[in-house]
Amino acid sequence: MQYTTDKQETLTILTLQEENLNSLIAPELKSEFVFYRNDGVKNLILDLSEVKYVDSSGLSAILTANRIYKGFGSFVLTGVNSSAVRKLIEISRLDTILTIIPTLSEATDYVKMEELQRQIMEGEDE
Secondary structure, eight states: OOEEEEEOSSOEEEEEOOSEESTTTHHHHHHHHHHHHHTTOOEEEEEOTTOOEEOHHHHHHHHHHHHHHTTTSEEEEEOOOOHHHHHHHHHTTGGGTSOEESSHHHHHHHHHHHHHHHHHHHHHHO
C-alpha cells in the first residue's frame, strides 16, 4: 500500500496513493488506522484525492476508522473527487454517517475547529 503521512500538531493526514481502495489494500489500511489510534493520534484526515475506485472492503476500512475515532477525536474524509467513489458512498448512504469535507484545507480547518471545541468543553468540565 502506497501512502504518505503528514503529522501536524493537532492532526495527521493520511494520503492514500493508490487508484484502488479494494480488498488488497483495505486490511493494511485498517491496521494503519488502529496503529494511529493506539499511537495517540487524536484527529485523522483520510485524503482520497488519488483514489478512483472503492469496493466494499474499502468502505469497511473507512467505517473502521470512523468507528475507532468516534468519541476519541475526529475522523474526516476528503478528496472524494472520483464520481464512482462519490456515488458508492451516496448509494450506501455513508454520506449521512461520515464527515466528508471537499478539500484538504477545509478538512484541516474543520478538524482544528473541532479540536478547539473539545478543549474548550474539557476546560468547562474541570
